[in-house]
Amino acid sequence: MPHQTEARLDEMGISLPRRPKPIGNYLPGVVVGNMLCTSGTLGTQPDENDNDVLPYVGKVGSDLSIDEGYASARLLAINHLAMMKAVLGDLDRVKRIVKMIGYVSCAPGFWEPHRMLNTVLKSRP
Numbered sequence: 001m002p003h004q005t006e007a008r009l010d011e012m013g014i015s016l017p018r019r020p021k022p023i024g025n026y027l028p029g030v031v032v033g034n035m036l037c038t039s040g041t042l043g044t045q046p047d048e049n050d051n052d053v054l055p056y057v058g059k060v061g062s063d064l065s066i067d068e069g070y071a072s073a074r075l076l077a078i079n080h081l082a083m084m085k086a087v088l089g090d091l092d093r094v095k096r097i098v099k100m101i102g103y104v105s106c107a108p109g110f111w112e113p114h115r116m117l118n119t120v121l122k123s124r125p
Contacts, residue, residue, distance in 0.1 A: 005091035009081070019082040020044050020052050028083035035098070038083050043075035061110030069104060073116040076102075 009016065019028050020041050029038040044052035060069035085091050104113035 003090065003092060005094065006085075009091075014078060014081075016078065016082045016085060017046060019086040020079050027087075029087040031087065036084060036087060036094070038080055038087070041076060041079045041083060043072035044079065045075055059105045059107045059110075060113070060116065061107035063107075066112065066115055069113075069116040073102065073104070 006016070022028070022039075026039050029036050042052075042054060043056060044054055047053045054072075055075070056064055056068050056072035058064045060066065064072070081091065084094060088094065102113075102117040104116050106113055
């Protein structure tokens with residue numbers, strides 16, 4: 001069955017946007033041997049003029065709630081999937097994610113960044 005991964009994403013209510021527009025002169029990813037290395041991205045989404053905008057700006061724990069931080073991390077993860085699809089053509093080619101690095105901008109004393117990153121493509125934390 002072709003495109004099983006995207007069908008599963010649809011079941012989860014996740015639709016892939018176009019890949020984020022690059023800010024600089026870089027590729028969304030590159031295949032080296034049988035591995036894909038993706039570029040960094042942000043939790044952006046296209047606005048009505050098709051410009052990438054950050055709907056969540058600030059530090060979690062002061063400017064943003066945990067739910068807003070989660071929503072931003074979720075957008076970021078979905079953007080990475082869109083970048084992977086742009087490079088590979090089909091997400092079914094992905095067999096395993098070997099490494100994921102996530103950064104959460106937190107207010108001083110906020111010690112729950114894991115709540116943004118642990119379950120970004122699953123149900124809410």
